[in-house]
Amino acid sequence: MARAWHRDTYWPFVISFAGLLGLGLLFVHSASHYDPAHYEMRQLFWVAVSLFFFAAAFLLGYRTFLGFSRLFYGVIILMLLYVLVASKARLGAQRWLEIGPLALQPSEFAKLAVLLFLADYLGGRPIFEKEQATFFGAAVVAGIPILLILKQPDLGTALVLAAMVIAMLFYWGLKYRYFIFSILGFVLTAPLIWAGLKDYQRNRIMVFLNPERDPLGAGYTAIQSKIAIGSGGLLGKGFLQGTQTQLKFVPEHHTDFIFCVFGEEMGFWGAAVLLSCYGILFYSILRILEHTTDVKARLLAVGLLAMLFSQVFINIGMSFGLMPITGITLPLFSYGGSSLVSTALGLGMVLSIHKERSIF
């Protein structure tokens, strides 16, 4: 069993996975070592938990998870509804479900749920039969959680979900015209939606697209994070030496803006290494995908790849002004239990595809 296990692992995958986790831990420490909340200790706990789930997913195999995908989906929808309803009293964004001392983010698991459901759903239907019906089915399956998440409001996660669904449909083979019509449909209904929005919601969207509109809030964060990263230069200021982030000029720097800490302290060469780690991870996923003939497995891999890639792109992009500011985490790197566990589960499943591959 041990020897089989060793042969079934795709090493570049595991190395990049471990590398990202490790680096993430280091920099969560840097981002919060002066903070009494001891985020790095909690992160250590969550890393351990997610390694457990990673191993479990790998050993159980992706097929098990696909089998439970609909049940899991149902549970997640209920949790999302509950979050919306139960948190009406609290001000601000409602994203968490509190279970004792732990705070779960159902939206993180929703990504996994939609991934599994769609992989199973689309994988079970050949492309040349009933394409339209399947398309609408997929749209509904993805649409419900996206809408619930938008209401929280969590624009970032909704975007990631949308990217994932689009990538999966694309890979599945959906004809181009569906994409074109969907875009047209969106463009046409957008003015109607805009008219139906309340003032403060419109404001939020406008600030989202152009942080300059809110010079005291998002606009300030945007420029401070750019300063933090930019001042890292080529070589960085050194571990634990990030003045901008250490002095709290950039808020949320242990979660959404963790890349700022990394960029400031490790400079461009550090950023290049990080990007390469993600590159290797993504490359591994693509390789694993090529070694299996199971359509559902391939869809699962593509979906996970799209999810991770869009998070990396949006998170790093927003920290230097390329993308609007959203509240999403950098996978395996940012502090956040739900994000870590759900990503680890997904990666475990993908590695199990390699274990059960049919092409050697």
Added chain:
Amino acid sequence: MMRLRIIRIVVFGGLAVLGLGLFRVQVLQGPMYRAMGEQNRIRLIPMEAFRGKVFDRATRLLATNRVSYDVVATPEDVTPPVFPLLARLLDIPESEIRKRMSAPREYPFAPALIKPDIPRDQVFNLEEMKPDLPGVSIRISGIRYYPYHTTASHLIGYIGKINEKEYAQLPRDRYGMNSLLGRLGIEKIHDASLRGWRGGRQIEVDAQGNFVRVLSEKKAQPGRDLTLTLDLDFQQKIEQMLVDKRASVVVLDLESEGLLALASSPAFDPNVFVSPGHSKERIDILQDKSSPMIDRGTGSAYPPGSIFKLVTAMAALEKGVITPQTRLFCPGHYKLGKRVFHCWEADGHGSLNLYEAIERSCNAFFYKLGARLAPEDIAYYARQFGLGDVMQLEVSSMTPGLVPDRVWKEKHTREAWYAGDTLSFAIGQSYLLTSPIQILRLSAIIAKNGFVVEPRLVMPVAGSEELRPEKKRVAVSEANIKVIQKAMLNVVQSNKGTGQFARVNFDKMAAKTGTAQAPPLQAHSWMTGFFPYDKPKIAFVVFVEHGGPGGITAAKIVNDTIKLWNSIYGTGVA
């Protein structure tokens, strides 16, 4: 497969785009950002919005903003020699200046307030010494100002600083760390529309902290102005009549149902609460035994005394207990079992009908009516006119008053209702409590032939003509209301009327006096009515705490008030 290729290109292309972007920001622009970071060249300055003004019906200003020069300093830019220098220039101890510098601020590098509202000549001094005071500057802001001081002070209220709890809960785009909120009166009730939206600027400064340029700006949106139905000139002159008294006068314009005056004495000057450095005056006001902060017009309830006979009369007419012609005999007293209830005319009024009983305010007549009515009947008609409940009016304190009945008494005093209670109730004593504005509404409804009146204080915004809901009536027939109107006319115009001291010679007035027992002190003095009798234009109420007989104290004030009103709105002939 082709599609897989596309995915590959997107993913690795995306990573490359990130890499290029980072190269640009970190390697190419790195030194620039490093400089900006090191010198903390970006500052956030929140900008408060101008509070909306409050006008009276003739666009006189009741609340506005005046310019104030504040001394502010950015602690990160200040050098040690600044502290003693500022202490000397501003005449504040150095320790106090240090304390204010280290107060919590909304953003890093935001200015801290050192001394607000400094006099003009000090501004020039400070400007001259600017090179020796790095980090210190003068900020121009607005301080709330109430030009009419004590006039209508209960109505307008005042504003005060936000507290921690509110700061944590309220939205940042309208409420900042040093924001002011309405705490009383119109300032409080209409705070949301008066306060506007905050703005802010992101500015770049040089290494000395001096302004270089604006990076981005969001303009503050001023609050909306508000117009009240009050006539401030009228109100001011009425308040002059009430000096040294604890009293209230309310006048309502019947056509628009807008309040022309809502005066309560004693009053306070709200400027004391909004201008800095008046703490002694504030404490004086709060400790003043005559309770100047109480709005005696709407927020306090008193026994109405004989005024309530109007309600009892209507109850009796509606229930068929009497007709307007029924005559009852007043021997000067009324016996209930062993108890004797006295009429104020010891020798008795003799035989009276309803008109005469009201005109002379005969107690015995109404004791007899009370004996024939159930307390629930009287309470029902009292409530028809809005007694015992709050009104929809934009004032800070509104008391519902109290209309008692059997159920109430048993619940609150654990004694049963006695027959004697009904008798006292009938003449406006017993547990009954009403506020002056409730009494005003009673007269207004009578003046309008039984149509319900909802007094208001704020003019509707131009253009938004609220759909006037269908007019409701009280459950009293128009014929009976007219009987009461006629009786009230006699109170003033007849030589036997209790209210004749209020009489004016340019037109006819209808009213009712009240002398409410308030042992151990003197009775409360009441008078309410409408004017002129034909086609009434206003309704009024005058109340003087422990003022003595209504027909004397209150009537005199009514007389002056009507003359005053006439000089402004009437024929002008006194």
